[in-house]
Amino acid sequence: MSAKKNKPSSNRSSFKGSTSGSSDKPRRKDGHKSAKPGSGKPNRRSRPGREDEFESPSPGEFTKPKHTSSPKRRSKLPGSAPKNPDSLTFASSSDRAPRQAFVSQTTVNAPTDSPEADADLLYGRHSVLAALEGDRTLNRIWITSRLRYDPRFHPLLIQAKAAGAVIDEVDHRRLSQLTQGANHQGVVAQAAPYEYLEFEELVLKAKNSEDLPLLIAADGITDPHNLGAIIRTAEALGAQGLIIPQRRSVGITSTVSKVAAGALETFPVTRVVNLSRALEQLKEEGFWIYGTAANAGNPVHQVKFDRAVVLVIGSEGEGLALLTQRHCDALVSIPLSGRTQSLNASVAAGMVLYEVFRQRWSNTVHLDTFTSKSATEYNKA
Template sequence: MEDIIAGRNQVREALRAGRDLHKILMAERLEGEIIGEILSLARTCGVPVQRVDRNVLDKMVGERHQGVVALAAAKGYVEVEDLLALAQKKGEAPFLIMLDQVTDPHNLGAVLRSAEAAGAHGVIIPRRRAAGLTAAVARTAAGALEYLAVARVANLAQTIVKLKDSGLWAIGAEGDGEKLAFASDLTVPLVLVFGSEGRGLSPLVRKRCDFTIRLPMRGKVNSLNIAAAAAVLMYEVVRQRYCGSL
């Protein structure tokens, strides 16, 4: 479950300590020295701040919040280097998943569950404009968060460049991708990059990918939900790497 941190000093100290915070809820028109420090620390740490009515905070924690409540991640994040180290420890070619501004917690949770089941070495998400590891995500992941490492980064495009420098291929998934997924070599060290619901890959992230792949669509709809598409593509990686010619 999410850890709720209430109170100005408590939230400030959590930010100072580098605690993984999903977001900060702050009462409207709240000002002051400590509030200014919280806002500055939140900007530095990449933690979004949402202004809300005090009644929202009252319902969450009673009247002990002093106008400030922080929601901590349901699980701590790791560094991207930790994901690569895990692949090396297992003696496997890196298999990472990157999510570009996926905002729906149920989609994120479903992707995390599929990633763990498919044996991915970890998932990378952005700090801003995306769902984090909230209680709702943990519930949808149905236990997968206990076994799957998740890294959160400030800049996805720069992270892709670093991964490519480490020998990984960056392969984007799009409805009109350049290559058919089933005709592409997914046995190489790779990071599969999936775009947000509706908008797909952001232009700069798409530009950093080596190429994009697509799934063949035989029906009337022209694309799958991100959670469904991610599951299919992750298991294509499993098929190519571990199932031989079956």
């Protein structure tokens, strides 16, 4: 009986394993059984440029990858804090470099013909015309060629140039750049800073007026559009001037001048440190102080404004300050019938101003009896 030759088992069959539990299964060098193919732990293939990291195992052998370099701990960065907090040292304030004044540098480096260089920019035909006709100094004027030779502007521009103003003929694009897209109407002027009138001079001017003295005081008006509208309405209805505090109130800016539409050239404005003290001084000069308040005081049409009057207008949001109300002789209100319980500050000022103007004008002209027939007879006479 011839012995049957057993075929030598290949390495591939050794990876598959057998159920007989033979000891011919290849083992790893560490004594553990090798993983089956497809078990999720295959040998990592070598990649281009990484031949030095891994070596392909021989058939039937599973080896750990050989790393040529071990991970190193990252070195401390320059300036990192030490482990011992007691060893911390702090630099004195004299060792620190001074901070740069970014805002001041921006102001210095701004071009001379930009809005940042001078906030007193006037734009709009009415505002610039009033400035040319008034006593305000103009340093530079930007104007379109079409408007430069307009009969209203041309002679005034000649006078301004003789007084030292620079006249630049530009296009609308340049004007829009100067005004940051505002409605310039073809002309922009750079004026000297606004000169506020002294408080004593304003009081004297109001008392020497031919009409009954009427002054406006703005308490907490921070919106330049509101302040400009108040100035425009007050000048149109015969007021002699405006009083604003230095704090919690907007000053005379280019926006105020634009909204006032030239009224600032003939309407004086004074700025006081303490509004309450100024109101007390006005009382000593014979003025009566009336403050506007919502849903408080007497209706405005029931108050007689037949004396020297100061109207104090508060902001729409907060109204008159409590300290300002204490210095008022009386508070007046505007009757409202709608759901809206407050009015814009400039609108409220205009309504109260018109009531003062109506009472004084009606006492002079007698509007109730002045009909069209009597006007015709008056013209014939």
